Amino acid sequence: MKNNIAVKVDDLTVAYNYKPVLWDIDLEIPEGVLMAIVGPNGAGKSTLIKSILGILNPIAGSVSIYGKSYEKQRALVAYVPQKGSVDWDFPTTALDVVMMGTYGSLGWIKRPGQKEKKIALEALEKVGMLPFKNRQISQLSGGQQQRIFLARALVQDASIYFMDEPFQGVDATTEIAIINILKELRKANKTVIVVHHDLQTVPEYFDWVTFLNVKKIATGPVKDIFNDDNLTKTYGINYKVSIQE
Amino acid sequence: MDITEYIKLVFTDYTLRTITLGTAILGAVTGMLGSFAVLRKQSLLGDAISHAALPGIAISFLITGAKDSNVLLLGALVSGLIGTFWIRGIIKKTHLKSDTALGLILSLFFGFGMLLLTFIQKQPNANQAGLDKYLFGQAATLIESDVWLMAIVTGACLVVLLLFWKEFKILLFDADYTKTLGFNTKFIDILITTFIVLAIVLGLQTVGVVLMSAMLLAPAAAARQWTNSLGIMVFLAALFGAFSGVFGTAISASQNNLSTGPVIVIVASVFVLISFIFSPSRGLLFKQIRFIKNRRDLQLHKTLAFMHHIAKTHENISHPHTVKILNNFQGYTRSTLQKLVHKNYVRLDGNMWSLTEEGFKTASNLYNQQSDNNE
Numbered sequence: 001m002k003n004n005i006a007v008k009v010d011d012l013t014v015a016y017n018y019k020p021v022l023w024d025i026d027l028e029i030p031e032g033v034l035m036a037i038v039g040p041n042g043a044g045k046s047t048l049i050k051s052i053l054g055i056l057n058p059i060a061g062s063v064s065i066y067g068k069s070y071e072k073q074r075a076l077v078a079y080v081p082q083k084g085s086v087d088w089d090f091p092t093t094a095l096d097v098v099m100m101g102t103y104g105s106l107g108w109i110k111r112p113g114q115k116e117k118k119i120a121l122e123a124l125e126k127v128g129m130l131p132f133k134n135r136q137i138s139q140l141s142g143g144q145q146q147r148i149f150l151a152r153a154l155v156q157d158a159s160i161y162f163m164d165e166p167f168q169g170v171d172a173t174t175e176i177a178i179i180n181i182l183k184e185l186r187k188a189n190k191t192v193i194v195v196h197h198d199l200q201t202v203p204e205y206f207d208w209v210t211f212l213n214v215k216k217i218a219t220g221p222v223k224d225i226f227n228d229d230n231l232t233k234t235y236g237i238n239y240k241v242s243i244q245e
Numbered sequence: 246m247d248i249t250e251y252i253k254l255v256f257t258d259y260t261l262r263t264i265t266l267g268t269a270i271l272g273a274v275t276g277m278l279g280s281f282a283v284l285r286k287q288s289l290l291g292d293a294i295s296h297a298a299l300p301g302i303a304i305s306f307l308i309t310g311a312k313d314s315n316v317l318l319l320g321a322l323v324s325g326l327i328g329t330f331w332i333r334g335i336i337k338k339t340h341l342k343s344d345t346a347l348g349l350i351l352s353l354f355f356g357f358g359m360l361l362l363t364f365i366q367k368q369p370n371a372n373q374a375g376l377d378k379y380l381f382g383q384a385a386t387l388i389e390s391d392v393w394l395m396a397i398v399t400g401a402c403l404v405v406l407l408l409f410w411k412e413f414k415i416l417l418f419d420a421d422y423t424k425t426l427g428f429n430t431k432f433i434d435i436l437i438t439t440f441i442v443l444a445i446v447l448g449l450q451t452v453g454v455v456l457m458s459a460m461l462l463a464p465a466a467a468a469r470q471w472t473n474s475l476g477i478m479v480f481l482a483a484l485f486g487a488f489s490g491v492f493g494t495a496i497s498a499s500q501n502n503l504s505t506g507p508v509i510v511i512v513a514s515v516f517v518l519i520s521f522i523f524s525p526s527r528g529l530l531f532k533q534i535r536f537i538k539n540r541r542d543l544q545l546h547k548t549l550a551f552m553h554h555i556a557k558t559h560e561n562i563s564h565p566h567t568v569k570i571l572n573n574f575q576g577y578t579r580s581t582l583q584k585l586v587h588k589n590y591v592r593l594d595g596n597m598w599s600l601t602e603e604g605f606k607t608a609s610n611l612y613n614q615q616s617d618n619n620e
Contacts, residue, residue, distance in 0.1 A: 079425045
């Protein structure tokens with residue numbers, strides 16, 4: 001099953017100023033995995049996602065989604081940005097934000113209609129936010145805002161999901177709700193790539209992992225490569241996995 | 246002059262009609278576009294653009310030697326756009342923050358503009374008088390063709406807004422995400438910015454370089470207080486802007502010699518002040534009232550919980566207790582007790598109180614659903 005390569009990154013190098021943030025990244029992500037990208041602050045985790053999605057311009061390198069360029073395969077890809085990247089006091093409702101997930105398939109000018117609304121309501125239901133559909137987004141808790149973002153991506157009905165720290169600042173209930181949805185996506189043979197900070201939960205949540213610290217340290221199945229050696233190489237300190245398997 | 250007389254005059258007097266229409270349209274279009282500027286946290290962009298327009302006015306006068314307002318405004322448009330793109334360039338290419346970039350461009354262009362104005366004033370040309378009206382604006386110089394121009398730009402702006410509504414909204418909320426959906430965010434961005442520059446330039450003759458940004462921000466800031474919907478916010482901002490224009494013109498026309506631009510800006514600021522205080526959901530007044538009411542409710546619940554605590558040690562929940570016990574409880578007052586009686590939670594019999602069935606039930610369920618409410 002895991003023979004198809006969903007995402008392939010070649011020689012990707014990104015720099016903001018002089019120093020590269022990402023250096024010569026080669027990465028192959030097989031279809032149907034739930035992958036964590038881990039690494040210390042400033043390792044370029046978010047940058048990697050943003051470069052794959054064309055939000056940032058890399059200095060060199062190429063990205064392909066199922067063998068074709070990202071621009072051609074955009075419809076197959078959904079993105080969940082960091083919650084803190086937007087202003088939640090924006091005058092709009094939860095349902096409206098989720099509806100934005102349909103804008104891509106609608107294209108220019110065309111407005112969302114009943115069909116799009118129905119899709120959005122279904123996604124809200126899936127993340128358990130249907131009762132809050134008409135809530136002004138500033139009146140949602142951090143966990144609820146994160147679920148709204150997740151619902152917006154679900155609306156896109158993509159094959160590959162990129163998520164930037166979806167567990168940041170959410171409580172245990174939301175974390176479980178989110179991870180259950182991610183596991184459901186994997187069951188449907190979708191590929192999910194998550195920037196993740198909590199090393200403790202990696203073996204429990206994910207089956208694939210990429211260690212990143214400007215350079216790619218390692219990538220592969222969690223059970224094979226999630227070990228002290230790679231953690232030490234990535235985080236620079238002598239790291240001991242204190243996790244009970 | 247009374248109001249009916251004034252309204253009659255608005256319809257019959259050419260100058261007054263032109264100014265009223267002009268300022269109303271100007272207020273509407275700047276209010277509309279100002280909503281976008283405010284939501285993008287680019288409130289100061291308007292200030293920078295209007296100041297950046299000044300050298301354009303001076304240069305087009307130097308080149309043409311004529312004071313045709315359309316030619317001057319074209320110059321203002323060009324230099325306003327140059328200023329805007331320099332600001333964007335500075336933010337993108339250097340480590341400077343946007344406020345620094347805005348401040349730099351604002352003072353650089355304004356300084357250069359003032360330099361040119363003083364230079365023009367020293368020229369042996371009788372035509373130069375009156376260029377300084379662009380500093381503070383002079384609505385009295387509006388003529389019908391100016392109003393037509395404003396109306397056309399406003400119409401075009403409205404069409405673009407309706408066509409690209411969805412694109413504007415999503416770009417304002419989440420630009421990166423918009424990009425991943427395949428929209429050309431640069432195009433949408435330039436479209437919004439160009440219209441903002443256009444609206445500002447149109448207002449220079451009426452309101453002037455210095456005060457123009459208030460026209461952009463005040464109606465939008467006021468409108469934001471009343472609604473949580475972008476569409477209604479834009480509509481309200483346009484309405485507030487238009488009314489500021491009409492009222493401002495009326496006040497300045499009826500009180501002789503009051504300069505129209507500043508009066509319009511002050512009227513718009515009054516809209517802001519009223520909105521900040523009296524808006525039901527975001528206004529200071531109701532927020533404070535809600536805060537006080539909430540505190541009282543909590544005190545009431547706290548007292549009820551205290552009573553419940555005592556009552557539940559007895560077999561009969563309605564066993565009477567003396568009021569004196571409550572004095573030990575901080576937060577208890579006579580009036581809270583009265584309120585509890587009023588709500589039928591507590592029965593009062595002389596100096597003895599007892600919980601009712603309902604009161605007991607309410608007290609035992611208090612804040613059990615708290616986690617549901619918050620999550």
